Amino acid sequence: MDELEFRRRLLADPQARQPEMQQQLQLEPQRQRYQQELLEMEQKLKQSLQLPVPADLADRLLLAQGIASFSERKQQRQRWFSLAAAVLVLGLLAPALYKQLFWSGNLAEHALAHVYHEAAYLVDERTNLPLTEVNQLLADFNAEFTQWPGAVRYARYCDFQGQRSLHLILQTTDGLMTVFVMPPQHGLTGGQQFADQNFHGQSLQLGQHSLVLVTDKQQALQPFAEELQQHIRWQI
C-alpha cells in the first residue's frame, strides 16, 4: 500500500479498525506518528461535537408520546361514541320516519289504497260468513249486527295505518261494499266523502266509532249507510 493510499484510508478512519491497516501501521513508525496526529484531531472533533443535551429532553420526548397516544385513543373513543350515537338516534327515529314516509295520514287515501291492494284477491263469491262469526270480530269494537240481509264475503282484522281495524266486505244489491270499522281514537283525518275514478267512499261517525265505506257505485253509499245504521248496534 503506497503512502497516498494509506493516508487516504487513515483519513477515512483514523482508528484504523481494519486489520490490514493495523498491519500497515506496524510497518513504519512514521505512519504511527501520522495516525497519532490524526487521533488528536479526532479527539478535538469529538469534543466539539459533544453539544450539551438539555437535561429534560428525554422526559419531554416521552411526554410528547404520552400526549400523542392519549389523544389518539381519545379520538378513537370519540369515533366509536359518535357511531353508537348515530345508530341509537336512527333506531329511535326509524319508526317515526317510517310512519312519516309511508303513511299518508289521510283516511281517504288509505282506504282507497287498501281496497285497491286487496280487492283483487280477497273476495270469493262463494264465501258467506255466518253472522255469529262476524259478531265475534265486531265485539272488539263494542258492536254487533242484529241481522244482515246480504252475504258477508270477508271479515278480518286489518292494519289500517297502524290502527287495528275490522275489514268487512259485504254483498249488497248494488255490488260489493267494503267497510272498515275503526277504533274510537284512530287519530286520522279524512273527509266525509271521497272518490277516485273507480271507487267512492264515505266516512261515517257513529258515536265514538268511525266507519269507512268504499264501493264502486256512488249512489249505493247513502242507502247502504242508512241500512248499516239500522242493523248494527253499538254497545254503550
Add this chain to the structure above:
Amino acid sequence: MPQRCTFSALSPVCYFIDLLKMKLSVMTNKHLRYEALVRSYHADLYRYACWLCQHKAVAEDLLQETFLRAWKSLDSLTDAAAAKSWLITILRRENARRFERKQFDYQDIDQDVLLDEQNLTQEQQAEQRLLRQHILQLAVDYREPLLLQLIFGMTGDEIASALELNLNTVNTRLFRARQQLKELLQAPTRGADQHG
C-alpha cells in the same frame, strides 16, 4: 399468567379479562421498550440532529417527530442491535420531509447558536468554536458521514447502509471531510494562529 376462574359460566368473562390483561401488559411492555429507546439514544440523536440542521429548536422538533414515528412503528423493530440505525433512518427521513414541507433555509441561522460555554479555558473555547465553524462549513454530504462516525461510532459499512451509499463513496467522503478540516485548521484564519 393471570389466574383463571373455575366457575364455567364466568369463563367468557374471565377470557375477556385475560385478554385485557394481556393487552395491558403488551402496552406496558411497549412503553418500557420505548422509554429505553428514548433514554439510550436521545442524546446522540439530538447532537446529530443539531449538527445536521444547525439549529437547536429545529433539532428538538426533529427529534420529537422522529420518536413519535418510532413509537408508531415500534413493532417493526425486532432487533435491538438495529435500533440505532433504525432511528437514524427515521430521523433522516423526517429531516428530508422538513425540507419538503417548508423551504426555509436554516443555513442562514447564526451558527453561534450551537455554541455553549463549557469548562474550558479561553483558548480551548476559541479553538472549539473554530472547529465547530469548520465542521459547519463542510458540505452536508461530507459532514453527515463524519457525524455518524464520530457521534455514533459507526463503521464504514454501517454508514454506507444508513446513507444508502456504497462503501467507496462513504470512505471518499470521510477522507475528503477530514482533509478539508485539516486544511481549514492549517489555513491562517482569524483567531487560529496557534493552529498554523
